[in-house]
Each structure stands twice: as C-alpha cells, then as structure tokens.
Amino acid sequence: MAGQERAYDLVIRGGTVIDGSGAPGFGADVAVKDGRxxxxxxxxxxxxxxxxxxxxxxxxxFVDIHTHYDGQVTWDHHLTPSAWHGVTTAVMGNCGVGFAPCRPEDHDRLIRLMEGVEDIP
Incomplete structure (x- = not known):
C-alpha cells in the first residue's frame, strides 16, 4: 500500500532462532527497525x-576472530567465503602479520614475507 507506514523495516517470519546464548533454538519472528x-x-x-x-x-x-584477510580485503570487499557463512564482523591484524601500518622502507620486506606466509604472489 503506497504511502502506508510499516511498523518495521524488515520482518523475518517463522524461522528457528538460535540466539547464541546456548539455549535451544525456538520458533519466532524477528523484526528489524533502523538497523537494529x-x-x-x-x-x-x-x-x-x-x-x-x-x-x-x-x-x-557471527564474528570471525581469526582471519588472514589483510591482503584479501583490498580486492574482496565482501570477505568471501566468511560472509557466505554468516560472518558480519571480521577481526584483522591480530596474527602479528599484516599489511598496515607499514613504513615505506619495510614495504619490500613485507611483500616477501607475505609471499612466503600466505602464498600471495
């Protein structure tokens, strides 16, 4: 109905909700308004x-707390395959090997390191 105000932006109806609390799943609708x-x-x-x-x-x-997307994020803005599996937040740079920050004089050394560690040409 054109111009009619809806109570919610999105309603997901009749799914089995697994809320992450450890409780068993339960049948419910989920309503979203203003991104929440x-x-x-x-x-x-x-x-x-x-x-x-x-x-x-x-x-x-889901939050992926251990990734190696430091390079991939520059060409894959969806961070597949994590996004295909429900990941909405990815933590990067926590392995001690990342692309940023990098001093200009360390650029070539970092490239050589990543070629060996992540098999990135």
Missing part, C-alpha cells in the same frame, strides 16, 4: 520487507 533488532517473538506488525524463514535457521551475525 526491535522485537523477537510473534510479530503482529508488518515490515516494509518480509522474509519467510520457515525451515530456516535465523541467527545473529
């Missing part, structure tokens, strides 16, 4: 977008 989860349970209001999640699992985004 606004309600979980039986959602009466409608969303500007609605997703039928029956038979699907609904989870919060």
């Amino acid at each position: 989860i606004a309600a979980v349970g039986r959602i009466a209001g409608s969303g500007a977008e609605e997703i039928d999640a029956r038979g699907k699992i609904v989870t919060p985004g």
Whole structure:
C-alpha cells in the first residue's frame, strides 16, 4: 500500500532462532527497525520487507576472530567465503602479520614475507 507506514523495516517470519546464548533454538519472528533488532517473538506488525524463514535457521551475525584477510580485503570487499557463512564482523591484524601500518622502507620486506606466509604472489 503506497504511502502506508510499516511498523518495521524488515520482518523475518517463522524461522528457528538460535540466539547464541546456548539455549535451544525456538520458533519466532524477528523484526528489524533502523538497523537494529526491535522485537523477537510473534510479530503482529508488518515490515516494509518480509522474509519467510520457515525451515530456516535465523541467527545473529557471527564474528570471525581469526582471519588472514589483510591482503584479501583490498580486492574482496565482501570477505568471501566468511560472509557466505554468516560472518558480519571480521577481526584483522591480530596474527602479528599484516599489511598496515607499514613504513615505506619495510614495504619490500613485507611483500616477501607475505609471499612466503600466505602464498600471495
């Protein structure tokens, strides 16, 4: 309905919610408003977008705490394959080997190091 205000931006309906608390999954709708989860349970209001999640699992985004994306992030802005598996946040640079910050005089040495460590040509 043109011009009609919707209660939520998005409602994901009928999925099995796994909330990360360790509790068993449960059937519920999830409503999102302004980029935040606004309600979980039986959602009466409608969303500007609605997703039928029956038979699907609904989870919060995952945080990948150990990655080697320091180079890949320069050519793959989606950080696949992590994003394909529900990762919404990737921590980078925590392995002690990264591309930044790098002093100009260390540039070539860092390139040689990454060629050996990550097999990056």
